[in-house]
Amino acid sequence: MxxxxxxxxxxxxxxxxxxxxxxxxxxxxxxxxxxxxxxxxxxxxxxxxxxxxxxxxxxxxxxxxxxxxxxxxxxxxxxxxxxxxxxxxxxxxxxxxxxxxxxxxxxxxxxxxxxxxxxxxxxxxxxxxxxxxxxxxxRPIKTELLIGHSFGQFIFHYRKLKVYDKDITGAIGKISPTEAKVLRYFFSRPNIIIKRDELLLKVWGKDDFYSSRTMDVFLGKVRKQLKIEPRIELETIHNVGIRLNVPEDLKVEKITIPLNNSML
CATH class of the missing domain: 3.40.50.2300 (Response regulator)
Known part of the structure; x- marks a missing residue:
């Protein structure tokens, strides 16, 4: 050592x-x-x-x-x-x-x-x-509110519900409120396996059969959103969970505002 x-x-x-x-x-x-x-x-x-x-x-x-x-x-x-x-x-x-x-x-x-x-x-x-x-x-610092994630060339903005390319003026796409919750949860835990019941409880607040089917639909939508960056993959690991695979050379950064911001 x-x-x-x-x-x-x-x-x-x-x-x-x-x-x-x-x-x-x-x-x-x-x-x-x-x-x-x-x-x-x-x-x-x-x-x-x-x-x-x-x-x-x-x-x-x-x-x-x-x-x-x-x-x-x-x-x-x-x-x-x-x-x-x-x-x-x-x-x-x-x-x-x-x-x-x-x-x-x-x-x-x-x-x-x-x-x-x-x-x-x-x-x-x-x-x-x-x-x-x-x-x-x-263990993110809790003096700030997470409103988006920047990764490589792109930005998911969870408050505006829009997708941005840093080289293009204006949004290049939209995300729904539920898609924003799912994306925020995974981007806050890149390369960490998330169990299905954990995601259900954190995003949907319950883990019943109906919510599970709904989650599968939104996971499909999130995968389509992630196609803008081919190096990122939302992987389903059979009988284990789901993991957002982000390569080490692709820097993921938080976009935050202070918790005492007057806009809140």
Whole structure:
């Protein structure tokens, strides 16, 4: 592990209050290095040494992100992730894996709802950046109201219900209020698997059969809206959920206004 920490101010965890991380790593030395490094930049880290202890801690405390080794005593990382995902789909989970981890095992982890892998040995700055890239979506600053997303050449404006091309004057398309809700939910959580029942409750407020059929219709409409940017894909993962796939080189930015804006 590269333990050279570059004091980059962009690494400061000023996303609301200090985020809380659950670290489940049975290697005491390795885990302590990770814990100390993350605490130095402002995270609150709970370090557990086996999967059973990690699960007990998760049930007692709200965590903003989980870092889980795959090979653990008592309950392995996949089993722990399975229990976490039965409780919530919102908390990001990153697995620590070795080079020996087979591709099939990694795919199994994604099927369980993992959000990513870090292969040992990894650099600590890389770990910090990976954590921040997820927390900026799952813990947005609440002094502002999200009214749109900009991605590459295009803008979805949720208040105006319009689609814009940055090089063209005027709107190039329209979105309905429900399409705006769905787009806003996915763009606020890029590359994170969203379960169907979660989307139903957050957008429609209920998860009955009628709402489920309605959601499928709007997911089709959203996919048509997303065709303006071929690099973005709304992927349905069978028996797992739905994920908005956004490539790393395509920057997604929030368009916000202050919560005390007189227009509200």
């Amino acid at each position: 590269n333990n050279n920490l570059h004091k980059n101010p962009q690494l400061s965890t000023n996303i609301n209050k200090n985020p809380r991380i659950l670290l489940v790593e049975d290697d005491m030395v390795y885990g302590n290095i990770v814990k100390k490094n993350l605490e130095e930049v402002g995270y609150r880290v709970e370090h557990c040494f086996d999967g059973q202890q990690g699960w007990e801690k998760f049930q007692q405390t709200r965590y903003d992100l989980c870092l889980v080794d795959i090979v653990l005593p008592k309950m392995n990382g996949f089993e722990l992730a399975h229990e976490i995902r039965k409780k919530t789909t919102l908390t990001p989970i990153f697995f620590f894996s070795s080079e020996r981890t087979m591709d099939g095992d990694r795919m199994g982890g994604f099927d369980l709802g993992a959000d990513g892998y870090l292969v040992k040995p990894f650099s600590l700055p890389e770990l910090q950046y990976r954590i921040l890239s997820f927390l900026k979506w799952t």
